[in-house]
Amino acid sequence: MPAKTVSRPSAPRRNASSYVLDRELVDDLVAANRTLARLGVLDAFGHISVRDPRDPHRYLMSRSIAPESVSAGDILLLDLDSQTVDSKDEGKLLYRERFIHGEIYKVRPDVNAVVHSHSPTVVPFTVTRAKLRPLLHNAGFLGLGVPLFEIRKHAGDGTDLMILTPNLGKDLAKKLGKDAAVVLMRGHGDSVVGPSLPNAVFRAYYTEINARQQLAALTIGGPINFMSRAEALTSNDAMLKASARPWALWRKRALAEG
Numbered sequence: 001m002p003a004k005t006v007s008r009p010s011a012p013r014r015n016a017s018s019y020v021l022d023r024e025l026v027d028d029l030v031a032a033n034r035t036l037a038r039l040g041v042l043d044a045f046g047h048i049s050v051r052d053p054r055d056p057h058r059y060l061m062s063r064s065i066a067p068e069s070v071s072a073g074d075i076l077l078l079d080l081d082s083q084t085v086d087s088k089d090e091g092k093l094l095y096r097e098r099f100i101h102g103e104i105y106k107v108r109p110d111v112n113a114v115v116h117s118h119s120p121t122v123v124p125f126t127v128t129r130a131k132l133r134p135l136l137h138n139a140g141f142l143g144l145g146v147p148l149f150e151i152r153k154h155a156g157d158g159t160d161l162m163i164l165t166p167n168l169g170k171d172l173a174k175k176l177g178k179d180a181a182v183v184l185m186r187g188h189g190d191s192v193v194g195p196s197l198p199n200a201v202f203r204a205y206y207t208e209i210n211a212r213q214q215l216a217a218l219t220i221g222g223p224i225n226f227m228s229r230a231e232a233l234t235s236n237d238a239m240l241k242a243s244a245r246p247w248a249l250w251r252k253r254a255l256a257e258g
């Protein structure tokens with residue numbers, strides 16, 4: 001089990017190339033990247049990480065390339081300060097917003113995977129009064145809360161809206177809170193978390209789908225009959241198990257692409 005809140009300094013960086021990553025987990029992460037790119041959640045930007053089950057103070061993530069292009073050789077190991085830990089990875093280009101991942105892992109021991117995307121249909125819900133709410137049973141996790149991160153409150157006016165520092169990563173993780181699965185990022189996208197990589201991929205996809213369906217429902221007349229909180233929570237529990245089915249399909253398809 002992951003440790004509780006990690007406030008200690010990260011482990012000393014190794015000088016030798018000594019880490020052999022779990023091949024199955026690497027393949028999972030490759031498949032997750034390609035899948036969410038194919039499904040339109042990720043474009044040339046965005047990134048996915050998974051906590052290292054052998055060391056909860058570390059996580060795996062691709063070097064900075066388009067998610068659709070990720071292969072096994074691109075996967076790196078980072079500490080929770082979002083720095084590489086293996087000497088062979090020094091100098092590689094890292095995702096500039098990787099602090100989203102490390103800082104969430106520090107404060108959410110229940111989280112083992114994070115997806116940050118610019119999920120296109122979600123963005124309108126970050127800049128209007130419309131609240132993203134669960135109407136589709138697959139998206140019951142939205143009933144855990146959908147907080148909105150306003151970067152101006154933390155970094156003032158004039159930023160590029162990106163999470164480029166550890167402190168902004170901390171602020172975002174704080175806004176996500178203890179229970180939510182999704183935090184919206186104004187004018188930018190969202191960050192989605194899950195207890196497993198398959199579940200985080202599932203949630204990122206169905207956050208986008210629920211947003212599409214909410215917009216569609218509005219065009220044919222409201223009010224929308226959203227899921228109740230009780231329904232959302234029950235559905236979330238069911239989908240934690242059910243997400244294995246689409247994941248098996250997505251993974252097989254993604255890795256068949258070579």
Ligand SMILES: [Zn+2]
Binds near residue numbers: 097117189
């Ligand atoms: Zn971003």
